[in-house]
Amino acid sequence: MENKQINSKDWLLRFIKGMFIGSGFILPGVSGGALAAIFGIYERIISFLAHITKNFKENVLFFIPVGLGGLTGVFLLSFGVSFLLGNYETIILWFFIGCIVGTVPSLWKEAGKKGRSNADIMMMVVTFILGFAFLFYGSSIFQGNITQNFWTWMIAGALIGLGMIVPGLSPSNFLVYMGMYKAMSDGIKNVDFSVLIPLAIGGLACVLTLSKVMDYIFSIAYAKLFHFILGIVFASTIMIIPTSYTGFTLLNYVACAVMIILGALLGKWMSSLEEKYK
Numbered sequence: 001m002e003n004k005q006i007n008s009k010d011w012l013l014r015f016i017k018g019m020f021i022g023s024g025f026i027l028p029g030v031s032g033g034a035l036a037a038i039f040g041i042y043e044r045i046i047s048f049l050a051h052i053t054k055n056f057k058e059n060v061l062f063f064i065p066v067g068l069g070g071l072t073g074v075f076l077l078s079f080g081v082s083f084l085l086g087n088y089e090t091i092i093l094w095f096f097i098g099c100i101v102g103t104v105p106s107l108w109k110e111a112g113k114k115g116r117s118n119a120d121i122m123m124m125v126v127t128f129i130l131g132f133a134f135l136f137y138g139s140s141i142f143q144g145n146i147t148q149n150f151w152t153w154m155i156a157g158a159l160i161g162l163g164m165i166v167p168g169l170s171p172s173n174f175l176v177y178m179g180m181y182k183a184m185s186d187g188i189k190n191v192d193f194s195v196l197i198p199l200a201i202g203g204l205a206c207v208l209t210l211s212k213v214m215d216y217i218f219s220i221a222y223a224k225l226f227h228f229i230l231g232i233v234f235a236s237t238i239m240i241i242p243t244s245y246t247g248f249t250l251l252n253y254v255a256c257a258v259m260i261i262l263g264a265l266l267g268k269w270m271s272s273l274e275e276k277y278k
Helices: 002-023 032-038 042-050 056-111 118-142 150-165 171-177 181-189 193-220 222-239 250-277
Strands: none
Touching: 002 032, 002 056, 032 042, 032 056, 032 150, 032 222, 042 056, 042 193, 056 181, 056 222, 056 250, 118 222, 150 171, 150 193, 171 181, 181 193, 193 222
């Protein structure tokens, strides 16, 4: 009976994690890959994708709730994302920042699982600086509207896949600059297969191609790769800190404080569950 309860809690935990990871594919400034790393399943995702046939049944059963949660998160958010970000963007972003803050101790511990050297710390610092510079300046390359067709939606899907493979990279940011973000949200919400099919093809092609590369790097430089991820996570977190508080009242500021606390508590709770049921 106790094992059944543990399995049910573990299944629900992975479903919730999947919802958060799915949010990283549709919320600007949030990275699905970073959230997967934060919630302790990034390495397993990469390993599974790089070696599909290895422990296939076990991995499929493990990722079913993650996948269902991801799809649920994407579809639910596609309905509410425009309203929430249009009316409460600053408050919602503080909640996500809180989630990341609450899980950073767990991610730091994971990064040092196989040892931590000064070179690893330096890797994190350099990655933080370069990641911040890229996220701050690099996205301007994609500014402007792009014609939306099968091929450009495949490119958008590849960017989403890249956000899974490269933690800290937020594909939605680029889609906003490309003028495709709202059309993507509408396409998901309306189940428009002319949008969904090329998105899926581009995303799968990118993930399956690059996952082997990431898996190989994990096998030869685990600590350095995880500290690289940490640097990008810190940089991307700073990038989503809201800077505009025009028209804010005391109640709005209180709401921001409450949301970051709730987010941090949720992140810490999910990390503790991950340690318990890992």
